[in-house]
């Protein structure tokens with residue numbers, strides 16, 4: 001419909017927008033969805049014409065493979081509006097590439113770039129009035145890709161659907177985030193699917209995380225499955241440790257197949273390096289961090305991911321050891337969160353070309 005779109009997208013507009021009835025005063029993450037969604041089906045060995053249509057329920061049979069074998073991957077990204085009403089995505093090609101890496105690992109066909117990039121751009125443009133403009137607010141974008149063949153044999157599906165929905169997101173607010181270093185359960189193993197945003201990875205986290213919550217911890221930091229010796233990542237966040245003035249974070253693909261390669265993580269590593277903060281990307285022993293905590297060198301721990309951007313950790317437990325973490329005056333978490341958000345919201349120069357205008 002516009003010059004941008006190469007694939008002929010079918011566009012079916014909602015008859016009556018839900019926007020006038022939407023309550024933006026108390027946004028709960030991921031509960032309200034905007035007017036439209038993007039849908040692209042793969043069957044008969046090829047991608048069919050994608051469609052943007054009103055957000056609605058799906059027409060699948062109980063036998064659809066996704067329900068039985070979890071052949072499903074997803075993504076998470078955001079659209080930001082600046083003070084003049086211009087809309088930007090943040091490094092969307094990273095999400096596109098990662099989604100296809102995830103899809104490949106789950107035996108699913110690659111999504112064409114045109115469908116992903118132009119589809120999301122057009123969807124966000126159509127629903128741009130759903131982007132909240134308060135401090136730290138954005139439109140959360142959730143692509144999801146599922147196996148839709150109606151057949152219960154445990155083999156790859158011959159039909160798939162790629163969909164994108166969007167949801168107005170408030171400023172990420174949480175109180176304390178105390179973490180428990182997990183030394184029994186695992187989320188990923190070498191050669192597994194930890195590096196993919198595969199749906200089942202998250203289901204597998206729920207039970208151990210609920211147990212940690214009962215003990216008073218909001219999140220788990222996973223350790224390697226072989227020895228429970230190295231710190232990996234948390235729920236949907238990569239983790240940074242500041243020891244002295246150095247930042248440490250665990251390696252991702254190709255050095256580790258267990259950890260999700262976050263776009264926020266990658267961006268923070270770049271910002272830190274370019275701002276004179278030494279960064280070490282390497283396996284981090286639990287022992288090393290606990291020793292640093294005991295001798296006062298552990299200055300801060302923070303999570304990094306699209307939903308929260310940067311999330312300071314307020315306490316850490318490992319076996320019988322526990323310590324509170326107080327945010328230092330020169331907090332790296334605050335510093336890199338502000339730098340990232342200034343780029344995302346078009347309040348600062350973008351020397352890296354990370355902002356992606358939607359117009």
Ligand SMILES: *Cc1c(COP(=O)(O)O)cnc(C)c1O
Pocket residue numbers: 076197233234235236237238260261262263264265304305306307
């Ligand atoms: C999505 C995700 C992240 C963060 O990735 P971003 O691209 O920064 O949002 C980190 N870890 C896991 C397990 C994730 O699912």
